[in-house]
Amino acid sequence: MEVTNRYVVIKHIIDGAPQESDFELRTEPLTLSIEPGKDEVIVKNLFLSIDPYQLNRMTSQSCFQQATNIAGALNPGEEIDGYGVGRVVASGNPEFKEGDLVSGFLSWAEYSIIKEGTSKFKGAKLNKVETMGFPLSYHAGFLGFSGITAFAGLFEVCKPQKGETVFVSAASGSVGSLVGQYAKLFGCYVVGCAGSQKKVDLLKEKLGFDEAFNYKEEIDLKSALKRYFPSGIDIYFDNVGAEMLEAAIENMNPFGRVAVCGVISEYTNEGKRAALNMVDVIYKRITIQGFLAALEHLQSGKFHVLEDISRGVESIPSAFAGLSR
Amino acid sequence: MEVTNRYVVIKHIIDGAPQESDFELRTEPLTLSIEPGKDEVIVKNLFLSIDPYQLNRMTSQSCFQQATNIAGALNPGEEIDGYGVGRVVASGNPEFKEGDLVSGFLSWAEYSIIKEGTSKFKGAKLNKVETMGFPLSYHAGFLGFSGITAFAGLFEVCKPQKGETVFVSAASGSVGSLVGQYAKLFGCYVVGCAGSQKKVDLLKEKLGFDEAFNYKEEIDLKSALKRYFPSGIDIYFDNVGAEMLEAAIENMNPFGRVAVCGVISEYTNEGKRAALNMVDVIYKRITIQGFLAALEHLQSGKFHVLEDISRGVESIPSAFAGLSR
Structure with missing residues (x-):
């Protein structure tokens, strides 16, 4: 035929x-x-x-x-x-x-x-x-590449502990929405950011994030993160890069971990880069790790899947x- | 009295x-x-x-x-x-x-x-x-804080393997000179950079670095590193930050590790920061780790000590x- x-x-x-x-x-x-x-x-x-x-x-x-x-x-x-x-x-x-x-x-x-x-x-x-x-x-998605990426990035790269604080950017995306739910289920305090009030409501009301905010409504990302994480960020799952990564580093706790999964804001603008405060990175002994999901990973669970x-x-x-x- | x-x-x-x-x-x-x-x-x-x-x-x-x-x-x-x-x-x-x-x-x-x-x-x-x-x-120095910093930074943070390539900046400094020698003794290919021809000679002739260069004589740090590491950098021990860190990231191999020990060039100029290519960090799955020497570490060995x-x-x-x- x-x-x-x-x-x-x-x-x-x-x-x-x-x-x-x-x-x-x-x-x-x-x-x-x-x-x-x-x-x-x-x-x-x-x-x-x-x-x-x-x-x-x-x-x-x-x-x-x-x-x-x-x-x-x-x-x-x-x-x-x-x-x-x-x-x-x-x-x-x-x-x-x-x-x-x-x-x-x-x-x-x-x-x-x-x-x-x-x-x-x-x-x-x-x-x-x-x-x-x-x-x-x-x-x-959930059981495919996005799910593997979320699972491996959170558990293998960030190695969360119960009670730690987790920040997820592009949190309503295919990967971010799973990372936040995995982290919440694991016993972490989870805050996500997204680009509209509708997405923010979804994160809080449907996906169970502890807090969420619309980054477009924040004049100063550093002080926004300080507000949502008064005692600092332990884990940042980065999907966007640039200013958000800078702001997260400045709000991280000692021994904080950053999984760099994507840098959407840098894909579309090659000149746009995060100018990290490396003095912070040293003194807070922060680990920043780029990663790609390995195809061998398996995962399972019951989640709200955003499609x-x-x-x-x-x-x-x-x-x-x-x-x- | x-x-x-x-x-x-x-x-x-x-x-x-x-x-x-x-x-x-x-x-x-x-x-x-x-x-x-x-x-x-x-x-x-x-x-x-x-x-x-x-x-x-x-x-x-x-x-x-x-x-x-x-x-x-x-x-x-x-x-x-x-x-x-x-x-x-x-x-x-x-x-x-x-x-x-x-x-x-x-x-x-x-x-x-x-x-x-x-x-x-x-x-x-x-x-x-x-x-x-x-x-x-x-x-x-050698048996004190600098020695502990060099030892812990190289072996615990960078986890070198025999035959890997190692780049050390501020390589004639108290920490860098030890890192290079440890790495060489361990079986790595080691290149250092320093700020004068005299220091470069010292690195190659006395400390046994495979290569060394004067960064002040390089117009383009990225191409300088490409010249010294034609097959890429596996480990970068960073003592200076800023442009050198950017150049090293661009020349790193997949699964490269960066130990950020100091960022001299950023201490004296708060506005000066490394603008890292995070797309590189993701796709090469690079780990960048800030660290401070723990006071509990011990070390021994026989080295040329620069005082x-x-x-x-x-x-x-x-x-x-x-x-x-």
Whole structure:
């Protein structure tokens, strides 16, 4: 059977915040069968995770050289791969058969053609999905890459102790919302920040954060954090970088830990950087650790999962551009 | 017996690089005996370690609040304490008797009066010194605070592996010179930077560094480090901060470790800060850790010890001011 596969590419290297107009929807004919002897799997994509880090692969390669070592730079016109779940429609690989639910690095497209070892993500592998009663979309986010990132970042990098104070930025995002809930469940005092009153209400009322604030309404982030953490911050889970990271460092307690998971505010503006007070870092013996989720991690639990699902491959550009707003 | 004790104080809160004129030599009569029932020890100071971090105690308290939590802010006219060795001349403490050699936090003076628990350094304690055949001055530096700092910073914070590459800034300083030698002895490739050709020669010819360079002769620190570390830096032992830290981060390998021991260039200029590339920190999964030497550490070994000894309490201001030049 032949179908028309629709897929999304970047038109050009992106500078600054991504716009829908940086992307293009293309089509190509695709035969839904595997030539004999080929080890490929064709997957009908069901849920794709649209994550801010992808922007690093779309900017000029010179400035984010390292990013491209991990996830592979994306050239204009080229297939974009990202984490997702789907259903096998044809397989030349004995491990997978038609109808299997799978997760892994799929294309920003209606169908993905998976060839072992050709993903731009180092170590990427297609895996069978056991739904375990969860909605399938959870396996693209909460039980997928975002969940692993939140879990590993909080527990392995930050090593929380009961009663410690935890600050999460971009706290209503796919990773931040899980970090806050994990930390709360673990017995920490958790404050999140987000960019609208609606998100702040969500954090406090639905996700059980102890406190939350709208960073856009704060004139001085340092004094805002002092207000929410009168006895200091033990752990900062950083999704944004720049001024927020500076303000958190100044409010940290001795032996504080910072997990740097993302720096959204720096992705879209290469010149924007955190100017950290290293004297504070020394005297407070702070550890700042960059990390990427390892694909081997497992996790489980029962959580409120925040999902913002948009339908159709044609909606990817606006969903992606919306992450930076 | 009564003597005239000469001691050094700051005249005022110091801004910027310290000058000799910021200090004043004062005198006061001192009776070299202890009143019955008092738990004090009077020590004739023999060697005092003059360290850059002291500047943090002398600047305006608002900007280095944390520093003063560890080591105590110094007010104009007040006694200055720092690590050193001396000989007990009178003791009301049963643990010490006249003639004992001791190390600990002494005064920038000819004599120190040590009262248990009154040091501004948290956890400071007077200890008896066993010379173990080493010159007594070694116990103020190599076998004292500097040695502990170098040892703990390299082995506990950076966790080197044989064959890894190590970069040390301010490499001819009391801490840097030991870090480089420890790392070399451990089987690492070691490059140091310093501020003169004479120091560079010393690092390569006497201390056995694999390479060394004069940072003042480099137009672009990033490309200088790329030249000395064509396959990247695994460990950076930072004594200076600011641009050097930025350049090191950009040249680090995945899973690189940075021990932030001192940021001399930031002590004298509060506005000067490292603007780190956090995208690099994330994708290279770099750990940046501030630390202070714990007083409990022990160390041993046979090393070239670089000492710059000046004589007499009146020489302290010029020795201290010279550290920032």
